[in-house]
Amino acid sequence: MHFILATIGSAGDLFPFLWIGRALRERGNRVDFLGPEQHAHYVKAAGLTFHGLPADMAVLDHPDLWHATRGLAVVWEATRPAMAQLPRVVEALAREQPNARRVLLVHPLALPEADLCRHACPGLKVAAAWLAPANLPTVHDPLLLGPWPVPAWVPHGARRWLWRALAAYSLDPVALPGLNKARAQRGLPRVASMIDFIPFVPDLSLALFPDWFAAPQxxxxxxxxxxxxxxxxxxxxxxxxxxxxAFLDGGKPPVVFTPGTGNRQARGYFEAAAQAVAELGLRAVFLTPHAEQLPATLGPHVCWQEYVPLRSLLPHVAALVHHGGIGTTAEALRAGTPQLVVPLAHDQFDNAARVVAMGGGASLHAARVTPARMARALQGVVGNTQLAAQSAGLAMRFAGQGGVDGLCARLETLA
Structure with a gap:
């Protein structure tokens, strides 16, 4: 069987596809991997055939990238040059083995182009990997629209209207003109609403999170x-x-701060963190590959690292302060590490709300971060024995978590 995997974005978007791609290859399937050019080393190290797609690195400095409502449109525009290449590459790969049973597994933002591929390649099946619950629109609780929780008393009809209104305001004006132009060139009907179109493109959806984190709706x-x-x-x-x-051995367990590897706009975040830990007498590890956003001087109580695998670091820390990316959230849950989630945009607000509801940590909206608020939030997390016990209990849920084999078998059945 032939599997083509295509993703966009940061390493956090890439790693779930590598997890699946390596497993599919180990089961004897052919795997071709399409992703941003800057991630080539990750894919090649995993032993997968890599096809580079253009990447707009300037988007990391766009002022609206981390905006609660405008951020998705920024990501959409930045990824269109790469996604425009998807049909051409998939059609070329299909010609190499015209009789293969073939599945195209994509990031949700690649689904419009995946639909074009399906019409161009008879027999091609399309699967989507939904990385976080917030990526799947629903009218059921718990429901957040960006940072805003929708009260339980709001009826389902009104919730559907809210979803469509948010998409019509934030995504449709940016996405629909280019999408409908590409569809018209292939003789396909136009799309009226992205939120009514994207979730129903795939022949199979994969929810890459357990039901105890988000029950199916x-x-x-x-x-x-x-x-x-x-x-x-x-x-x-x-x-x-x-x-x-040496730092870890030199004192009490530190607090780890990371705003996400792709965040180059976190100067205020790190300045607030530095002042907060100094005020509370805490030690800290700052994780970022972008040293220019750190305070000019870091005292001996702070250790800066470009990157450290969370799997090896979290067992030695008092708490993790992070942006709420689904991968980082999952690593903290697995380690039983108390969390302070500081969401900025995208799925991060929903992930933060779920962590708080499960008793795994607290949340502080990134737009409200100041040294004083950061310090108060840390006081409620660091050294909180009840929170530590609840976090340890959540880690035990990973003992029964299914592996990747069942997911691969489902993809093979689709093929």
Whole structure:
């Protein structure tokens, strides 16, 4: 069988696809991997055939990238040059083995182009990997529209209207003109609403999070297979640096701060964190590959690292302060580490709300971060014995989490 995997975005978007791609290859399937050019080393290290797609790195500095409502449109526009290449590459791969049973597994933002591929390649099946619950529109509770929770008393009809209104305001004006132009060139009908179109493109949806984190909803697309978290790390056993080892051994467990590897706009976040830990007498590890956003001077109570596998770091820390990306959230849950989630945009608000509801941590909206608020939030997390016990209990749920084999078998059945 032939599987083509296509994704966009940061390493956090890439790793779940690597988790699946490696497993499919180990089961004897052919796997071709399409992704942003800057991630080539990750894909090649996993032993997969890589096809690079153009990547707009300037988007990382766009002022609206992390905006609660405008951020999705920014991501959409930045990824269109790469997605425009998807039909051409998929059609070329299909010509190499015209009689193969073939599945195209894509990031949800690639589904419009995946639909074009399906019409161009007879027999091609399309699957979508939904990385976080918030990516799947629903009218059922718990429901957040960006950072705003929708009260339980709001009827389903009004919730559907709210979803469509949000899409009509934030995404449709940016996405529909180009999409409908591409569809018209192929003789396909126009799309009126992205939120009514995207979830129903795939022949199979994969929800890459367990049901104890987000139970399936009646209006999620079908057929749907729900798996556990795709906890992939390219170097899970990488030894910590000598500086980090010495720091961890030199005092009480620190608090780890990370705004996400793709965030180059976190200067205020790190300044607030530095002032907060100094005020509280805490030690801290700052994780970011973008050193220019750190305070000019870091005291001896702060250790900066470009990257450390969370799997190896979290067992040695007091708490994790992070942006609420689904991969980071899952790693903290698995480690039983208390969390302070500081969401900015996209699925992060929903992930934060779920962590709080499960008793795994607290949340502070990134737009409200100040040194004083950061300090108050940390006081409620660090050293909180009840929160630590609840976090440890959540980690036990991973013992029964299904592996990737069931997911691969479902994809093979689709093929």
């Amino acid at each position: 009646p209006d999620w697309p079908q057929p749907l297979y729900q798996a556990g978290f795709p906890l992939h790390d390219p170097a899970p056993n990488a030894a910590p640096s000598a500086a980090l080892r």
